[in-house]
Amino acid sequence: MEKMIKKAVIPAAGFGTRLLPLTKAKPKEMLSVVDKPIIQYVIEDLADASVDNILIVTGKGKSAIENHFDRNYGLENKLKEGGKTELLNIIGKIDNLANIFYTRQKQQKGLGDAIYCGKEFVGKEYFLALVGDTIYTGNVVQKMLEVYEKYRCSVIVLERVPKELVYKYGVISGKEIEEGIFELDDLVEKPSVEGAPSNLIITGAYLLSPKIFDHLETIEIGAGGELQLTDAMKSLLKEEKIMGVEVDCTRYDIGDIEGWLKANVEIAMEKIPNFKDYLKEVVNK
Template sequence: MINKAVIPVAGFGTRLLPITKAQPKEMLPVVNKPIVQYVVEDLVEAGVKNILFVTGKGKQAIENHFDANYELECKLEKSGKLDKLEELKRINNLGNIFYVRQKEPRGLGDAILHGESFVGDEYFIAMVGDTIYSKNIVKDLIKAYEKYNCSIIALERVPKEEVYKYGVIDGEEIEKGVYKINNMVEKPKVEEAPSNLIITGAYLFSPKIFKKIKETKPGRGGEIQITDAMNLLLKEEEIIGIEINCKRYDIGDPLGWLKANIEIGIEMFPELKEFLKELIK
């Protein structure tokens, strides 16, 4: 049973400046709720209710969002806005949420390592806090784990010219959409990429990943890269990649954020599509 998750949210969000100067990128709204709420809701829906946020300076808004606001709740109750009150109380009770602080940005690997004492010797989920999916990818990770009993990572096939932005895998397809991973490369040059299957930021890890992170030397950008740690883990255990069959929204830059708002907005409010058609005439 997978019941713990680690969500690193300590990054500066520099590609989204100046929006993220005082606002955590994970708290930017996608239609009617912040990015990170989508992540937490998918985890809880999949049965993963013990969640650790690895935060950093200026991330207090995340803690406040998942905490109770009694003054606001009292105001809503007195004004008869009971539907809004019910929604706030639902957010307050989304799983068992804990926080630890990464004192300096040293990469995704280091951030995940901050979850070691929280996770213990259990398999666990790790999700980046600025990526959401059009379906519950956590359920797919758990389903694959139950079949293969090893670490599982979510993959996406992207145009070859975009691979330089991501971690890329080298692997062999063992069944449709499932890959036995042999190696991973962080942000390779296009001509050196082993494939166009990229690591999306959704992982189900063996607890042995913590030992491998500790053994990992700083890599690209002077940071502890989780791809380097996973390559060390590959020497001892299998890692399976599953190709996602849904839409992924990477909200690391303004265009990605706008696209997510438009696409998800159209799903929630179909009349928006007609408005956009009129707008671009």
């Protein structure tokens, strides 16, 4: 069967201010989680779902992202000379993960504007959009593709959070039509706790209709003085159906130091033998 979703956009232009001073000279998307940078996890999920044409929307000071996914012939030759075949294979896989393209967001005008930077790249196709600072322990890309194949409309990934935290996120309301799958009827960006329509939040993983670009052109500046993708989806909802799929894995939002440390510790416990035992020793000291 012909692959229907062929392209993805990854917004990665933010300053990472909540992670300063760690991100003063290093993109937050390039912070390591155990053995690789955050954005590599994102691209691996796309590649595993056979989505291999990816546009990364960057900004000033983000050249490390491009360097990471480019070939480094000097390093390759050094590893070959040293007989370090295993390491050579590891970096070779990074070089061949996907066809990666880059564009710059000229001004910091929000997630909606960053997505809009991908208009020419996407064209008239449905496409995926994943923020560059969030990791999932399951492949939510594949989950969105499965829902899209059934309902042929935009799909977003949702997560339940404690009601007192909804003010931090975009929040949806909708009808659960299958277990964990919702047909949306409204979206609200950063509502008050009292005014939130549910505790189901938008996590930063989207499969979007190309018509989203028309709505990004016409919506007004929203919360935080930025062009909000949630507002554009709310507008799109008036003419097209949008589905939501509730996440059935762990999500790591690496927007601050606590989130980054939690991701490292929990993923290290899964990847590194005896690391959990080491942590128990540290806690019991």
